[in-house]
Amino acid sequence: MNPVDNPYRPGAGRRPPLLAGRASLLDNFEVVQTRAEVRGEGDRSWVLNGLRGVGKTVLLGELFARATARQWIAAKIEVGASGPLPAALSRALTASMRRATGHHPEARLRRLLGVLKGFSLRVDPTGAFSVGVDVDAVRGIADTGRLGDDLSGLLEVMSETARDLGIGVLILVDELQEAPEESLAAINTAVHHLGQLDPAPPVLLVGAGLPSLPAQLADATSYAERLYEYRNVGLLDPGAAREALVVPARDLEVEWNPDALEAALDVARGYPYFLQAIGKHVWDAARTDVIDADDVEVGLEAARQEVDDGLYRSRWERATPAQRDVMRALAHLGGAEPAPVADIAVAAGKARTSDISVARVELIKKGLVYAPERGLLAFTVPGMHEFVARQN
Ligand SMILES: Nc1ncnc2c1ncn2[C@@H]1O[C@H](COP(=O)(O)OP(=O)(O)O)[C@@H](O)[C@H]1O
Ligand SMILES: [Mg+2]
Structure with missing residues (x-):
């Protein structure tokens, strides 16, 4: 079929053509938005945690779009992508205020703009602060140099402004597991501060990251367990996986034959990235507007290639020989499940568990494996164990 139309x-x-299986999370967000707008009240912040390729970034993008569509103050950053976290946050918030000055009366934004300018000059002295309005920096609220306190002060003023305007504030932080512990502690401090205010301010922070993120937040400050609503972003259930393949095709008047669909779903196992890769390559392989089992067979081969090249091989090639030994042992012992570090050491031919410590820590830093619990190790990418098992 024509690749130009490939959905x-x-x-x-x-962004997938259909955001399948995430209705309850999006419904909850709708409630958060309405409560903020109608009552000026907020809720606990969220942590979205899950393996790579399950759709966390796409969800953050959707929340951002929904917030900006309703003229919210909304900022989105990816940790590590554009410099240190405080400066990245300052720039994203500045951009959000530039948008806000186009929608809301300037007089009601001035105090916040001044406080944000103070914050921005402190954390990002070389960056240009430009919100399209000339304001003086407000001193003493968000420019102490202690990030936790400054974020607390800034977000509090933001929430007052938002309440006054009948909107809310949304702050999205992707790849939060990459943030240094001091940044995590600062974020916890600010979220904790907001949580103490009564009524709860209309600010929602949503952090997304690997399954290790809840434990990292808890290590940064002891009270983090109660600060956030933790939401696991997982594989799609069978109904949602089916929709993810069928609906985008049907919208273009293309049908999947039942046996073709079952074969594709079997391989995808509800993993969103696989669903898209399979959908794409099967579409390109299909000869008519009814996709059959033969198209799937050809498409799957290409999809496997894409996933190997796009997801697994680069990760494997970044690993040293010692790190590969650990991954092989993990693939062999745990497969898709976590395995005990002690057993991995034995399987890798080591006398002591500590003999694989360096490799283990480096693999975690590279985001290839994570510790679902102390003493355990698992892959961050679904299907990685099968790829590793095929390498020699
Ligand atoms: N709910 C969903 N339904 C269908 N496909 C999805 C869904 N969520 C994500 N995807 C697809 O999965 C892939 C990975 O999404 P991404 O947001 O980058 O995952 P993560 O940030 O968790 O690593 C993308 O190709 C995206 O289009
Ligand atoms: Mg992501």
Whole structure:
């Protein structure tokens, strides 16, 4: 079929044609938005945690779009992508205020703009602060140099402004597991501060990251467990996986034959990235507007290639020989499940668990594996164990 019309979108952060299986989370967000607008009240902040390729970034993008569509103050950053976290946050918030000055009366934004300018000059002295309005920096609220306190002060003023305007504030932080502990502690401090205010301010922070993120937040400050609503972003259930393949095709008057669909779903196992990769390559392989089992067979081969090249191989090639030994042992012992570090050491031919410590820590830093619990190790990418098992 014509690749030009291909609706499927494999690849990091690419919006799928249908955001399948996430209705309850989006419904909850709708409630948060309405409560903020109607009552000026907020709720607990969220942490979205899950493996790579399950759709966390896409969800953040959707929340951002929904917030900006309703003229909210909304900022989105990816940790590590554009410099240190405080400066990145300052720039994203500045951009959000530039948008806000186009929608809301300037007089009601001035105090916040001044406080944000103070914050921005402090954390990002070389950056240009430009919100389209000339304001003086407000001193003493968000420019102490202690990030936790400054964020608390800034977000409090933001929430007052938002309440006054009948909107809310949304702050999205992707790849939060990459943030240094001091940044995590500062974010916890600010969220904790907001949580103490009564009524609860209409600010929602949503952090997304690997399954290790809840434990990292808890290590940064002891009270983090109660600060956030933790939401696991997981594989799609069978009904949602089916919709993810069928609906985008049907919208273009293309049908999947039942046996073709079952074969594709079997391989995808509900993993959103696989669904998009399979959908894309099967579409390109299909000869008519009814996709059959033969098209799936050809498409799957290409999809496997894409996933190997796009997801697994680069990760494997970044690993040193010692790190590969650990991954092989993990693939062999745990497969898709976590395995005990002690057993991995033995399987890798080591005398002591500590003999694989360096490799283990480096693999975690590279985001290839994570510790679902102390003493355990698991892959961050679904299907990585099968790829590793095929390498020699
Ligand atoms: N709910 C969903 N339904 C269908 N496909 C999805 C869904 N969420 C994400 N995808 C697809 O999965 C892939 C990975 O999404 P991404 O947001 O980058 O994952 P993560 O940030 O968790 O690594 C993309 O190709 C995206 O189009
Ligand atoms: Mg992502």
